[in-house]
Amino acid sequence: MEHESPRTVRIALGSRSYDILVGPGLIAGAGREIARRLPGARAAIVTDETVAGLHLPALLASLGAAGLEATPIVLPAGERTKSFEQLVALVDRLLELRLERGDAVIALGGGVIGDLAGFAAGIVKRGMRFVQVPTTLLAQVDSSVGGKTGINSPRGKNLVGVFHQPDLVIADTSVLDTLAPREFAAGYAEMVKYGLIDRPDFFAWLEENRPAIFAGGAQRAEAVAQCCRAKAVVVEEDEREDGRRALLNLGHTFGHALEAGVAYDPARLVHGEGVAIGMALAHRFSARLGLCPPEDAARAAAHLEAAGLPTRIGQIPGAGFTCEALMGKIAQDKKVKRGRLTFILTRGIGQSFVSDDVDPAKVEAFLKDEIDAR
Template sequence: MSDTMTAPHSVRVDLGDRSYDILIGAGLLSKAGDYLKPLVRQPRVFVLTDGSVGGLYAGALETSLRDAGLTMRLKAVSDGEQSKSWQTLGEVLDWLLMEGAGRDDVLVALGGGIVGDLTGLAASLMKRGMTFVQIPTTLLAQVDSSVGGKTAVNAPQGKNLIGAFYQPDLVLADTTVLSTLPERERRAGYAEIVKYALIDDPDFFDWLEVNGERVLALEEDAIAHAVAVSCSAKARIVSEDERESGVRALLNLGHTFGHALEAANGFKSSLLHGEAVGTGMALALRYSVRKGLMNGQDAERASALLEKSGLVTHLNRLPGGPYPADALAEAMKQDKKGRAGRVPLILARGLGRAFIQPDADLSDVRTFLEEEIQQG
């Protein structure tokens, strides 16, 4: 994290007067104060993190802020999905109010997707909106959840059912911090990288077949390229469809199945979001084959890429099971756009040729899931 670090990649999310930059590269945390200072109206920054990330990186962030003439006010929530709750959201808002935070203050998310989602929703609600900055510390957050403004907490009925669209003002994706990420978390984030290739970038899929191991090993050029391509893909889609009324739904490839898997698992740590999405993408592609939309060879090639990274593509081998077809179908009913026994799915006609199927027959999907379980 030296002063001579190479210039970061920059990706613009074009949303008119709410446009913002995603900066990607090694060593950005050490310069966070310089990047945040133009956003600050008072010489202080509020930071929300969790216990694990705070122990690793809150000190470095505080030093960077202090060097820029800013003070840090920090709150750490508990690690894990249980913090994405209505109760924790209330605790965060109480903290901000007690600290005297206002609309002209900056609230920073220092952590993974859970912290980012929670922080963004809190920022959207705090006096009807305060400045919000993402400093994602997991691979999954850097390539997906920190970009695009979808913020939420979970409900007993399902994942991300209480939320809002609220864009950050800046995203700082420091690839150096990924070195402390457990291997399992890296694989979970890698699933979201594969997603962008499967949506509409077959050339990126080819690149991942050759360079995926280098990405997972965090080789600097490979990880920076993978994160930049992923963020560029998401930025382009978000700029076109901020509130998911059309093409943005493509970003849900694997997520309808994945969210159902997480709900059936009770959102426990035995199944990570990226692991569920990896399996969900494989299921979506095999369901596409079953419906005669794509050939089995392409689906097998995608599964092979996921399996090579250590992800699981079959229900019976997925951690945290079993995952009964009825439980998965019941969870899929909670989809925010589902109705009358039908559910939207992202399917594919080939690698990099995903499309939106707005009204898949849930009973047919249940039959498919039963077949998947029987086949093992």
């Protein structure tokens, strides 16, 4: 497996087009791939304390073998690193290194590192080159692709950021073997999302192949590549989320509210778990509105549960959520337009759509029942 050719997914965005390389053992050749696209560039590798101990030496060796000078910047691990404080510190460090616009910021880590490093790359000197080397399943299938970057605010998740496309994404599926089971499952939620949006055949394939994907091997790499292809189609059509790209937020309006509700405490809830609950809520809410067959809502939840993911608000440790607090977080969501609530709803498995005028009273009544449910 370590010697198989990588799968290449192209994101076609004119002058901002780039490749996503997917497969095992790719970090060993990362220096060669980066040097081919950014010859002579110096680099800052932004990573966190956990990932640095696992994968930084291999990436540094690869860059060195390709003749690229690279300086590591190691940040604390965890969602709370996506903050103004860490952004300011990172920007200052990049400026201290005297990197030029043509030099590269390389994000080595999960979604937190990718979002933060990409934001810094997008604003330092009005835009530096940027390479993603995602090390979590969630980052490989979602956050590293499409150019969304940003940080969290106390008022909500990902409310401050820019669109800044990478020059290359290297998704080494071998590194996923180092993930804790809970973190792998959290990333799998984003994988399931693509099937639930508009690929019912892919969802059925996941139902059949989930054990093999969790075990590793060819099915895992193929699943990651399929997700990247699905996202590529949407990003090419709607780069800045003015229309169809909003479908990629299936489950995220509820999920982000839950994450903010626990103050981004990973002991209680990580992003993928919030998305899993959010997708289950979106399907049950759609069923309640008469849009989605109840059996499809049950099928979606059953698959998430089989993967070890939560599907109910009451499964969050120390829940303590109030409807008022969750509605307040939802009202701060980026997908609110002129005060109207926008949700991704569904007519069944693989039949999601954007609804931009959802009645807040119906959402509130639904959430009250869900908070009380066990």
